[in-house]
Every structure is written in structure tokens, then in C-alpha cells.
Amino acid sequence: MTIEEDQARFLRCIGEPTRLGILKLLVEGEKCVGELASVLNKEQSLVSHHLRALKECNIVKDEQEAQKVYYKLTDVRLARLIIDSEALMKELSLCKCQEVNYGREENQRSGEGQICPTS
Amino acid sequence: MTIEEDQARFLRCIGEPTRLGILKLLVEGEKCVGELASVLNKEQSLVSHHLRALKECNIVKDEQEAQKVYYKLTDVRLARLIIDSEALMKELSLCKCQEVNYGREENQRSGEGQICPTS
DNA sequence: CGTTTATATGAATTATAGTTCATATATAAA
DNA sequence: TTTATATATGAACTATAATTCATATAAACG
Numbered sequence: 001m002t003i004e005e006d007q008a009r010f011l012r013c014i015g016e017p018t019r020l021g022i023l024k025l026l027v028e029g030e031k032c033v034g035e036l037a038s039v040l041n042k043e044q045s046l047v048s049h050h051l052r053a054l055k056e057c058n059i060v061k062d063e064q065e066a067q068k069v070y071y072k073l074t075d076v077r078l079a080r081l082i083i084d085s086e087a088l089m090k091e092l093s094l095c096k097c098q099e100v101n102y103g104r105e106e107n108q109r110s111g112e113g114q115i116c117p118t119s
Numbered sequence: 120m121t122i123e124e125d126q127a128r129f130l131r132c133i134g135e136p137t138r139l140g141i142l143k144l145l146v147e148g149e150k151c152v153g154e155l156a157s158v159l160n161k162e163q164s165l166v167s168h169h170l171r172a173l174k175e176c177n178i179v180k181d182e183q184e185a186q187k188v189y190y191k192l193t194d195v196r197l198a199r200l201i202i203d204s205e206a207l208m209k210e211l212s213l214c215k216c217q218e219v220n221y222g223r224e225e226n227q228r229s230g231e232g233q234i235c236p237t238s
Numbered sequence: 239c240g241t242t243t244a245t246a247t248g249a250a251t252t253a254t255a256g257t258t259c260a261t262a263t264a265t266a267a268a
Numbered sequence: 269t270t271t272a273t274a275t276a277t278g279a280a281c282t283a284t285a286a287t288t289c290a291t292a293t294a295a296a297c298g
Binding site for chain 1: 121122123124125126127128129130131133134135136137138139140143176177178193194196197200203204205207208209210211212
Binding site: 171185 | 273274275276277
């Protein structure tokens with residue numbers, strides 16, 4: 001089991017339309033299953049299946065309160081990931097030819113090709 | 120076609136083990152197909168298929184140079200996304216019960232539940 | 239208790255995606 | 269102008285995942 005397999009599972013878990021819908025609602029605050037289903041206009045069982053998938057990836061956690069079960073994000077940084085990836089996706093689909101300053105390996109000058117530019 | 124569908128496609132495109140392997144190599148600098156295939160120890164045609172998928176999502180772009188075709192990330196921020204999501208995934212899988220300070224909607228006090236805490 | 243409300247689950251179906259293999263294309267080199 | 273090298277492609281196969289439906293569980297309420 002490689003790190004890429006784990007990371008892929010994690011990203012694919014987030015990368016499903018209905019689950020993204022759920023997660024974006026949970027960014028605003030915790031919600032119960034029925035609430036999610038009705039807002040998203042999806043079947044309760046479908047939402048339940050998706051919540052289970054999210055829970056298995058530790059992306060959400062649940063808490064029972066009377067009959068209802070409330071779900072919330074396990075970590076605030078998930079909200080960032082969701083929001084940032086949406087923004088990035090939008091930009092990339094608009095601008096297919098945005099330049100990146102990595103050089104060919106043999107041509108790299110120092111300072112280029114760094115992963116996290118100080119901005 | 121909703122924004123969640125687009126975003127899901129984008130995240131799923133990144134969220135595949137071999138493509139993540141490719142992308143992590145491209146974070147270091149551009150590479151040609153054969154180079155990627157040999158480092159990853161995968162068939163050339165498989166890598167080629169995956170590169171096409173990445174290209175269709177505007178995640179990578181290619182540039183021919185003699186017989187070789189070099190691929191690179193379209194945007195530096197993709198490196199950030201890949202690195203940050205790996206870090207987050209690792210933390211979440213270690214710590215399944217990390218608290219997040221969103222309140223139930225009806226219980227939210229001002230300042231809680233904000234998306235991007237100033238940190 | 240029986241009934242309503244809320245959620246979960248499993249099996250069956252359908253849809254989507256990854257992989258392999260054979261082969262096509264295209265540039266460069268002999 | 270044939271041969272070698274590098275990459276792309278399409279079809280067939282296989283694997284994985286999403287959706288639906290029927291039903292199970294479980295708490296609350298009359």
C-alpha cells in the first residue's frame with residue numbers, strides 16, 4: 001500500500017459531485033442526514049452511503065442526537081482544500097496555458113522549480 | 120453541468136495512484152514520457168493514457184522536443200495542492216477524532232464556523 | 239405496545255474508469 | 269528509404285464505484 005494509493009483514495013473520496021455537495025454544506029456547519037438529503041435533493045439512502053464513504057476516509061465524523069445523526073468535517077483544513085481546489089480548477093479550465101517557471105532539469109537555475117514559492 | 124461535477128472531475132483526475140506518481144515527479148521539473156514510465160516502472164502506454172487524462176483536465180501541458188514529448192504542470196499551485204492534500208490525508212488517517220470548532224447552526228456564536236480562520 | 243420518524247445497510251444494477259495489447263504515427267539516425 | 273526510438277491511440281477486458289430499491293434498525297411518541 002503506497003502513499004499514492006492512500007492519497008488517491010482520499011482525493012477520490014472528496015472528488016465526487018454528491019460528496020462535494022455534502023462537504024460544502026458541512027463547511028457552513030454540521031448537518032443531519034435528512035437536512036443534507038433535502039437540500040441536495042437526493043435520496044436519503046444515497047446520502048447515507050456517501051456519508052459512510054466520507055466517514056471511512058476520516059473526512060467527516062458523526063454524532064447522534066436523539067433520532068438524528070449530525071455530521072461535521074473532522075478538520076477545518078478540509079474546508080480550505082475544498083475551496084482552494086475549486087478556485088484552482090476554475091482558473092485552470094479558463095486558462096489552459098498558464099506558465100509555470102520550472103525549467104527542464106538540466107536547465108534549472110537556482111531558485112526556480114521550488115515547490116512553495118514564498119508569496 | 121454543475122460546479123461540483125467539474126471540481127469532482129478535477130479532483131478525481133489527480134486522485135489516481137499512477138497519476139499522483141506522475142505529478143509528484145513533475146513537481147520536481149518537467150519530464151518526458153519514457154522517463155516517467157521508467158521511474159514509475161509502468162508501461163509506456165499506460166503512462167501515456169494517464170498523461171492524456173491529466174492534459175484534458177489542464178493539469179499538465181506538453182511540449183515536443185525532437186522525438187520526445189516533455190510534460191510539465193500547468194500551474195505551481197498544483198504542487199501545493201498535491202503536497203498539502205498528502206499532509207492532510209496523513210494527519211486525518213492518524214487522528215480520526217480531531218476537533219473542529221463549527222457549532223450546530225442554531226448554536227453558532229459569531230466568529231465560529233468561519234471558513235478560513237486567520238492563522 | 240404499535241406507529242412514526244430518522245438513518246443505515248445489503249444486494250442488484252448500472253456507470254465509470256484503469257489496464258493491457260497490438261498497432262499507428264512521427265522524428266531521427268544509419 | 270530503411271531502421272530505430274519515442275509516443276499516442278483504440279479496442280477489449282477488468283476493476284471499481286455510484287445508484288436504486290427494499291428492508292433493517294433504532295429512537296421517540298401516541
